[in-house]
Amino acid sequence: MTGIGTIVKKELADHFSSYRFIILFALIAMVSLITTYMVGIGLREELGGIVKPKFVFLMLFTSTGPLFSLVQFVGFFGPLIGLILGFDAINRERSSGTLSKLASQPIYRDSIINGKFLSGVVTIAIMLISILLVVSGLGLTLIGVVPGVEEVWRIFIYLIISIFYISFWLGISILFSILFRGIATSALATLAMWIFFSFFISMVASVIASSLIPLDRTTREDPEMVMRHMRVQRIISLISPMQLYNDSAAIIINPMRKTTRSFVLMGPLEEHLSERFRRPLALSQSIYIVIPHIISLIAITFICFGVSYAVFMRQEIRST
Amino acid sequence: MDAIENLLFIARLNNIPDSVSTPKIEEALESVGIKDEAEKKVGAYSRGMRQRLGMAEIHLKEPRIAFLDEPTLGLDPEGTIRIIDYIQSLSRDKNITILLSSHDLKQVQKISDRIGIMINGRMIAVGPIEELAKEKLGVDDKEISLDDVYMKFFQEGSL
Numbered sequence: 001m002t003g004i005g006t007i008v009k010k011e012l013a014d015h016f017s018s019y020r021f022i023i024l025f026a027l028i029a030m031v032s033l034i035t036t037y038m039v040g041i042g043l044r045e046e047l048g049g050i051v052k053p054k055f056v057f058l059m060l061f062t063s064t065g066p067l068f069s070l071v072q073f074v075g076f077f078g079p080l081i082g083l084i085l086g087f088d089a090i091n092r093e094r095s096s097g098t099l100s101k102l103a104s105q106p107i108y109r110d111s112i113i114n115g116k117f118l119s120g121v122v123t124i125a126i127m128l129i130s131i132l133l134v135v136s137g138l139g140l141t142l143i144g145v146v147p148g149v150e151e152v153w154r155i156f157i158y159l160i161i162s163i164f165y166i167s168f169w170l171g172i173s174i175l176f177s178i179l180f181r182g183i184a185t186s187a188l189a190t191l192a193m194w195i196f197f198s199f200f201i202s203m204v205a206s207v208i209a210s211s212l213i214p215l216d217r218t219t220r221e222d223p224e225m226v227m228r229h230m231r232v233q234r235i236i237s238l239i240s241p242m243q244l245y246n247d248s249a250a251i252i253i254n255p256m257r258k259t260t261r262s263f264v265l266m267g268p269l270e271e272h273l274s275e276r277f278r279r280p281l282a283l284s285q286s287i288y289i290v291i292p293h294i295i296s297l298i299a300i301t302f303i304c305f306g307v308s309y310a311v312f313m314r315q316e317i318r319s320t
Numbered sequence: 321m322d323a324i325e326n327l328l329f330i331a332r333l334n335n336i337p338d339s340v341s342t343p344k345i346e347e348a349l350e351s352v353g354i355k356d357e358a359e360k361k362v363g364a365y366s367r368g369m370r371q372r373l374g375m376a377e378i379h380l381k382e383p384r385i386a387f388l389d390e391p392t393l394g395l396d397p398e399g400t401i402r403i404i405d406y407i408q409s410l411s412r413d414k415n416i417t418i419l420l421s422s423h424d425l426k427q428v429q430k431i432s433d434r435i436g437i438m439i440n441g442r443m444i445a446v447g448p449i450e451e452l453a454k455e456k457l458g459v460d461d462k463e464i465s466l467d468d469v470y471m472k473f474f475q476e477g478s479l
Binding site: 006010107 | 330
């Protein structure tokens with residue numbers, strides 16, 4: 001473990017003093033504050049004069065307001081934080097000749113990659129924690145409702161999932177910075193991954209689903225076929241870490257949601273009943289629904305880092 | 321990072337506590353002559369200044385052996401002289417063994433105690449210059465130049 005603390009400290013100092021981080025942080029802080037403010041104002045108007053529903057505080061994060069909810073924003077924009085923090089981690093050191101210098105110091109080689117990854121994770125964690133705290137504070141003053149214990153727990157779990165999710169993207173970008181020598185190449189490759197997983201995966205999913213279970217005029221009437229079509233589409237889109245994250249975050253932060261599916265087949269009586277008895281799930285039940293998602297998310301984060309670790313340890317580092 | 325931060329980072333990687341390294345860094349920057357530029361970013365350094373920063377690292381770490389690969393390559397004459405002087409002072413005052421490789425034979429002759437000649441990746445001869453000259457050219461002359469000795473070895477080596 002020699003040297004890892006020193007490298008983490010130095011990398012953290014680099015991150016926090018870089019313009020790239022400051023711009024990114026300012027942008028995210030601004031958007032989340034504006035979003036929360038608008039949502040908070042909306043909630044205050046909506047809830048004025050009626051009995052306080054359960055879990056008002058969490059609505060701050062889930063209500064879409066005029067633009068989008070905070071959870072959606074992190075799901076969509078969060079990857080960019082990870083990508084921007086990591087896309088030139090190794091290849092910039094390589095091209096400026098400092099990697100060989102670093103590797104010639106009496107430290108284990110894995111300290112370099114561990115330090116880089118760890119400092120990125122710490123940066124992400126500090127960023128998310130501070131933003132969530134500020135947003136919660138703003139929400140407290142806006143809607144004047146103190147969160148209950150369960151709400152705090154839900155926010156905490158949401159925070160942990162988000163850190164893993166963004167760390168996954170950090171891992172991807174560090175992997176690309178190891179694989180590609182050019183900084184522009186790795187930046188483009190990471191952006192391409194992000195765009196593919198956020199925009200194109202749903203198209204790919206629907207194309208594959210349509211080719212496997214075509215929905216024409218006759219089959220469209222058959223609920224069985226529609227469900228199968230939907231299921232294929234969902235399975236394909238779950239390849240995307242973004243889908244994994246969005247599903248798990250939505251369930252964790254919103255106790256009213258009882259399934260990750262967006263399309264549920266229900267008889268009229270059932271529908272009536274579920275409307276009558278809309279009750280929030282217990283936290284343990286919410287976790288139970290999305291535990292496969294959370295575990296997969298954590299697993300792909302570690303796999304991603306593991307691959308970059310293995311590649312980096314086998315790579316040749318020479319002075320040029 | 322400026323020069324001081326750079327050396328401090330290296331010192332920490334080498335497990336040298338800050339209390340020990342801080343005065344040493346001052347000393348090192350002083351002796352390689354980049355103290356005035358110590359506040360500048362290393363990224364803005366010229367080649368010679370980077371080379372000298374590398375030398376300051378030796379001063380900081382005080383190893384028993386230092387390997388220098390073409391330490392004066394691509395430097396201006398003034399920078400070359402400073403580096404050479406510094407290398408000599410390292411070996412005399414600090415008792416550090418310096419192993420340096422160079423194409424500049426005159427310079428090597430000037431500063432080396434023992435010389436090794438490598439041709440085609442094999443070490444053909446090792447020893448003080450006088451010995452090598454006596455062995456190859458049969459002369460016992462202090463004025464003999466390393467270039468001549470090297471050429472002799474090279475002609476035989478390539479046969």
